[in-house]
Amino acid sequence: MANIAAKRIKREFKEVMKSEEVAGGAIKLELLDNSWTELQGEIAGPPDTPYEGGTFLLEIKVPETYPFNPPKIRFMTKIWHPNVSSVTGAICLDILKDQWAAALTLRTVLLSIQALLSAAEPNDPQDAVVAKQYKENPTLFALTARHWTHAYAGGPAAIRDFDAKVQRLLDMGVDEHQARVALSTYDWELERATEQLFNREE
Template sequence: MANIAAKRIKREFKEIMKSEEVIGGSIKLGLVNENWTELKGEIAGPVDTPYEGGTFLLEIKVPETYPFNPPKIRFLTKIWHPNVSSVTGAICLDILKDQWAAALTLRTVLLSLQALLSAGEPNDPQDAVVAKQFRENPRLFTMTARHWTNVYAGGPNIVHECNSKVQRMLDMGIDEHQARVALSSYDWDLERATEQLFG
């Protein structure tokens, strides 16, 4: 790996470890296999959002051209959010693309991702199905996001309505995650979700 990138990451790492966000537990950063190009991040779901209480893991790949090019980041924890793919975890955030600047750091990026969870941007979506629900049915979006946070990110809020519908599909022999995606995508309409899977 290019020395500039490794040096910069080591320096940033030290800064992050001393930051109030790490001390307060809202963000974390760690190495994967003692390798400065592969990191794992963690952000806590922000208070007063459907993600509250959840812990979201991130895969961070740092290019050799860092800090002149942005790190490649995706969510490893499944999440229901208009700017994150519910399938791949890919993120739509301008600072990870054309608005990247060498002055930005991994700490700034983690905090920006946390801010993104507080304020989804449905007009620039990564996941069109989630964005549509976010715009057209905010109550249902919040319920779905809370349910996914509970199931995948260890969030404390159990959504019994969602759990019972997922269970009904499990009883039909459908894979749990497939059932959850179909139900979430079809606004928790059991009939439409089932039709889509057995179509």
């Protein structure tokens, strides 16, 4: 039965390639090895969200028991979203866990992840820090997410104020990603971020 996984992925792959979403550039799927177990997905940040204009890469691992068990998917592109870990890229999405159904395909899963970017679920968070900001300070959350999209996913909109603050920390010798995480976590208050960064190093 193990080859049902490879056989199905092959079929799905063909179908994705023919789908209108691929034609429209909303999603992409690429094969990473010949055994059909590792693929790379790509989704476009949905319009009218802070992720607009960004391209997000996803790591897709197909288990031997596919399609009876869901594929393992995580974000490879760093993203600021309540349901995605800003550290590991792990995604909190029910259909990737207990709500998986065998008739779901890589295409529908990629579209679901894209939909998750438009409609976050802050009450079932993967990243508690991001979810807190999303709920308590939505404006700042949107700016932060837009800044991350620009920094990591090739998004068009730079946030000048944020870039300047990251640069300040870079000048102090802090790693760029660490600086961005600290600033994002402390609502872009430079002092608190600096304090946290240097206390941790001691």
